[in-house]
Amino acid sequence: MDLDQFAALRTPEGSAALDAATERAGGDPLAAAGALRSAGIPAGLAAAALTQAELRRRAVGKFGPEAAGMFLTRPGLEQATRRVVADRRADRLRAAGVRTLADLGCGLGADALAAARAGIRVYGVEADPVTAAMAAANAEAAGLAGAFTVECGDATAFDVGRVDAVFCDPARRRAGTGRRIFDPNAYSPPWDFVTGLAERVPHTVVKVAPGIDHALIPAGAEAEWVSVAGDLVEAALWCGRLAEVPRRATLLREPSPTAAPLLREPSPTASAAAEPGVHHQLTGSGAVEATVGPVRRYVHDPDPAVVRAHLVAELADAIDATLADPSIAYLYADAPGATPFARCLEITDVLPFSLKRLRALLRERRVGRAEILKRGSALEPEKLRRDLRLAGPEAASLVLTRVAGAPTVLLCRPVG
Numbered sequence: 097m098d099l100d101q102f103a104a105l106r107t108p109e110g111s112a113a114l115d116a117a118t119e120r121a122g123g124d125p126l127a128a129a130g131a132l133r134s135a136g137i138p139a140g141l142a143a144a145a146l147t148q149a150e151l152r153r154r155a156v157g158k159f160g161p162e163a164a165g166m167f168l169t170r171p172g173l174e175q176a177t178r179r180v181v182a183d184r185r186a187d188r189l190r191a192a193g194v195r196t197l198a199d200l201g202c203g204l205g206a207d208a209l210a211a212a213r214a215g216i217r218v219y220g221v222e223a224d225p226v227t228a229a230m231a232a233a234n235a236e237a238a239g240l241a242g243a244f245t246v247e248c249g250d251a252t253a254f255d256v257g258r259v260d261a262v263f264c265d266p267a268r269r270r271a272g273t274g275r276r277i278f279d280p281n282a283y284s285p286p287w288d289f290v291t292g293l294a295e296r297v298p299h300t301v302v303k304v305a306p307g308i309d310h311a312l313i314p315a316g317a318e319a320e321w322v323s324v325a326g327d328l329v330e331a332a333l334w335c336g337r338l339a340e341v342p343r344r345a346t347l348l349r350e351p352s353p354t355a356a357p358l359l360r361e362p363s364p365t366a367s368a369a370a371e372p373g374v375h376h377q378l379t380g381s382g383a384v385e386a387t388v389g390p391v392r393r394y395v396h397d398p399d400p401a402v403v404r405a406h407l408v409a410e411l412a413d414a415i416d417a418t419l420a421d422p423s424i425a426y427l428y429a430d431a432p433g434a435t436p437f438a439r440c441l442e443i444t445d446v447l448p449f450s451l452k453r454l455r456a457l458l459r460e461r462r463v464g465r466a467e468i469l470k471r472g473s474a475l476e477p478e479k480l481r482r483d484l485r486l487a488g489p490e491a492a493s494l495v496l497t498r499v500a501g502a503p504t505v506l507l508c509r510p511v512g
């Protein structure tokens with residue numbers, strides 16, 4: 097989409113075309129295009145409206161019902177922060193006393209809108225003209241045009257002296273191809289500019305890929321990993337006065353449509369702090385090694401945010417658990433740990449990995465359905481499932497792992 101096509105979508109005719117496209121989104125695209133053309137909508141406008149309606153439909157999972165009024169591009173939507181994560185970040189910035197924020201590379205504005213909703217005045221800068229125009233339209237649609245303004249330009253030229261805080265979520269996909277960029281030096285704005293922000297602005301937050309190499313985390317920054325309903329979605333570096341602890345794992349879930357707004361936690365601790373049903377945080381140094389011991393009755397599979405934050409030792413402490421292999425993040429305990437930070441399974445059998453022996457055991461137990469978890473195993477779960485030729489009325493969980501270096505399979509059942 098170019099600026100002219102976007103402008104056409106914002107006219108009364110464009111709005112009517114969008115309404116017509118929205119009614120047909122999710123159905124047969126050729127039939128939808130035919131219906132819009134039959135209603136007298138010009139082909140170019142019909143195509144733009146149908147694309148927009150389809151993107152809005154896909155965006156509901158990320159933004160909730162507000163997606164219905166947003167303007168989106170495919171790469172912008174793919175890179176946008178989901179609302180539950182953006183709201184939580186905005187809430188934390190506001191609690192830290194931030195009143196004015198520059199969002200340097202604001203994309204479609206998901207983070208900026210959350211900050212504006214939290215009562216922060218946001219100055220967005222976006223290099224791509226269509227994305228910048230859409231971000232401004234999204235602010236208007238959300239009734240936040242006075243709190244979030246967008247300038248189209250190069251974020252590296254923004255005068256950061258104008259604001260209390262900066263947020264930067266650099267593009268990690270190549271413009272044009274949409275291919276993921278794994279090397280931070282190829283991010284845009286560039287990594288040295290992004291990390292240099294922390295030296296210029298005392299309140300700086302940078303969103304990064306959850307796979308970031310720990311060696312790249314600037315000294316003194318807090319690195320936070322965030323998961324939503326068990327899926328690892330991002331990492332953020334909280335720099336300067338915003339850094340509270342070295343490492344944090346934050347577990348969020350999508351709020352139910354009727355839920356009250358997110359509440360802030362009082363203050364983080366080196367153990368777990370929780371708001372029932374809303375979010376959970378585990379904090380610590382990220383530098384402690386968990387103790388290694390034998391396989392015990394219960395195995396705990398930590399949330400990926402805990403693993404990536406290197407907080408497995410802190411979790412082990414909290415649930416009185418040990419590893420069975422120093423390099424594998426399964427935690428073993430004599431009792432099921434009542435923790436939101438890990439899934440717990442009861443181990444019924446431990447055997448050195450052998451397809452023949454495992455098949456025989458599962459046949460004896462009449463296991464016809466198995467979920468397969470793995471850490472530290474090169475086995476392909478779906479191939480193994482086929483090779484096991486499961487049959488029977490029972491269900492089981494199989495954990496493929498290593499114990500003291502040896503390939504091992506744990507036959508398990510869920511706890512409670």
Ligand SMILES: C[S@@+](CC[C@H](N)C(=O)[O-])C[C@H]1O[C@@H](n2cnc3c(N)ncnc32)[C@H](O)[C@@H]1O
Pocket residue numbers: 172175176177200201202203204205206207221222223224227249250251252265266267268284285
């Ligand atoms: C990852 S996206 C931001 C997504 C945003 N946080 C959200 O949740 O909607 C990064 C954006 O930065 C923009 N960008 C990249 N380099 C830039 C630069 N030097 N100046 C301004 N914007 C830039 C890209 O066009 C892209 O829209």
